Amino acid sequence: MSAPSAARLGPAGMCVLALGFAFIYAPILLIVVYSFNASKLVTVWGGFSLRWYPALLENRQLLDSAFMSLKVALASGALATLLGGLAGLALARRGSRGRSALAALVYAPLVMPEAMIGLALLLLFVALGVERGFLTIVIAHATLGMCFVALVVAARMKTFDASLREAAMDLGAGPFTAFRTITLPLIAPALVAGFLLAFTISLDDVVLATFASGPGATTLPMRIYSQMRLGVTPEINAVSTLILCSAAALAGAALILARILRHGAR
């Protein structure tokens, strides 16, 4: 008899794994492959070509919207990390007043459809007479992002041994020193993960951005979405491939950063 933890993955199991991950990754790979298609007809393979990529660099609108997306994602990610970090800490503190209200408010946006959140925010902006643009998209994305950050930080705090903080205070650290030297370094990975999550969500979002944006501010997903509605083009394949590559690079950087934080911190 094998040990309880030993794997019992037969050939059938291997097949399931292979088929399952093929289903997940084949569509993504197809886009990458067809972005190198020489043919103008997207689904007909006309040989290998890089011709669609240089064209992207001349597309001023596309570059502008990519830059706008990056700015929005950085600003909203930072804001979401700050607010969500505070919320996560507050959620982990038992017995503080307003905690259950905060918990409800943090969970609610996670289950609400984006179309509803976006519409509601837009109506508020109109009612308050706020001009829509960069700032309003940042607000919309920070609101959704902070809820994710709060969850990540609260989960990290749950595994946080309360006696570590007490030990720091026992050894001569005041409450704020204890926070700076013990709590903050220990939740840093969660803050980084939360930031990356908020950043990614912002970069990816099209629904909230469409509701919250004004005439002057178009994000990359908004631009791509409006083109996708018109049909499949080789240019979209090329843009998508570039986005996938940068996402992979970002994920790689995140993994390396996490490793450094885990082993290098003092």
Added chain:
Amino acid sequence: MSARDALARRLARRLAHRLAIGAPLAWLALFFVAPALVLLKISFSVSVLGQPPYEPRFDLSAGFAAFLESLRGLSLDSYALILQDDLYLHALLGSLRVAGLSTALALLIAYPLALAMAHAPRSWRPALILLAVAPFWTSFLIRVYAWIMILKDEGLLNRALAASGLLDAPLRLFATEGAVVIGVAYAYLPFAILPIYNALDRQDRTLVEAARDLGASRLRAFWSVAFPLSLPGVFAGALLVFIPACGEVVIPDLLGGPETWMLGRAIWNDFFANRDWPAASAAAALLLLAILAPLIAFERAQMREEESA
């Protein structure tokens, strides 16, 4: 050390804690609760042309008496409209049908995969989990777009089928509800895999061994022990797919046809195309109700489970 110093320090700490909880609370109150209230208010307004294209039925700044007065004149017109109009009933049913079907499809794909992952060698599992979650980190739009390329009449699937000689005429897949169901199931698959995997992975393996020891075949041991114990994970996964699927805007727009009508798309359309803000708001309120029901059921079930544990 005097008691007064201690008091001063405690006050400083309390202030810091207030700030930690107050700042996010205030933010969410301003940018989540207040907008929701405005939305509700507008859903009770009458649609007029102009900018903004609605006539408010009550004004919160006019005080409580005015609020009470305005309640009498409140308009259920937009609700009446969306309830009478076949289109919204159609959209509500469409949302529930597409969400239900795609949830079922996602679970059907996710369960065997999660099961295989949970039985894979321990050293593989972190990589497998990463592989299952990674698509979430890539662009949602792009993943949906991939299916346009695959499902279109002259798309990759039809070309492959034609080339293999299986089909003469192309399958009509694109711009149908079926395409939306596939797209939704594909887009939210990671949400279904993870909770099921967690439920299976956390299970005590000796339970299945005990069932085998007591005379159950491998299949029966799975059906009678492992599967029932994994149901909470299945339920959580179903909820995580069903809820966003209900309000989905992008997927029905890109993969669905003109007859694929869902609530999220209806809101979008009312708002951006028809400029009927009260109707869009009322549809959003309806959508909220459609989502709240399963959530409350889940919350109840979880509470009962915690009590019995």
Added chain:
Amino acid sequence: MSTLLRVEGVGKSYGATRALENASIEIETGEFFALLGPSGCGKTTLMRVIAGFETPDSGAVFLDGVDVTHAPPHRRPVNLMFQSYALFPHMDVAANVAYPLRRQGLASGLVAQRVRDMLRLVQMDGFEARKPDRLSGGQKARVALARALAAGPRLLLLDEPLAALDRKLREDTQFELMQVQRDLGLSFLVVTHDQSEAMAMAGRIAVMREGRIAQVGAPRDVYERPSSAWVADFIGAANLIPARLRALEAGRAHLESLAGALTARIDAQTGLAPGASALVCVRAQVLRLHATRPVADNVIEGDIVDEIYLGGAVEWRVRIADGGLLRVSAAPHESGVAGRGRRVFVSFAAEAASVLPAAASPA
């Protein structure tokens, strides 16, 4: 010796539960003191009050004569070795030990010197660059001790310091703790639920029950002269024979039990008068077994119902006339008369037994 710590009538409630009730103890400079009691008896709360993590509802804590009741943990010369050791996982061993020194604003040269000294003291030199998750349980305990000592406490609190260790390691670590305490001449207060641990290490023990101090004394006093049936039973197994007090004379009591007449030592403090019901408390180790009726202060007849061989000792269960079981233990070579089912005589000296009030009261 001078009084280092004085805890005066401390009370603490959490909602409806009273964790501490009028608890008072005094600890001398250089003393190894133990707080002993079952879980939930309030010993951890009392320790946290002394460390500064809890503010008592009533009473006061004095350190060197100064009232520190309201001083926060980082402003008292009291340090705690946590049960979980609470080593900072993101810092290596040296950084952990240096933590209190940094907080005191010591120059880095001095910090390095002190860290070296402390690690040498606990025989952990050479482990400076290790992270806590790469240490064994015993090594973690040593680092936690070094870190707490580096803070330069007047009083070191140890919260169940051996609970996380396996048996063999526990004995070694216990010995080392005692040695460090003696070498440094520091005051240690150890909190434990293990009576043998407390008796082995401490010069004095405070036994706690339900938020109150039940008895304070040297291990021998607490063991041989327990103040109540509860303490007697908690500190090692005790035989408690119900009896009625018949007469008193010069520290001795004559009693009548269903198993016959008994004589035992009595403290004036018990306040028992003739006619009162009482318990005669006698340890298993002082009982003797005989095949024939011996001449002794007390002799009880009974039948052996069980004989358990424990390696270093043999323990018998003897059914006596009142229906109760007496536990008798002796070294294996003394076990000549034994055998299950045999009729035996159990004897003990009056001095080895004490009379306790029958009602099991907390104090």
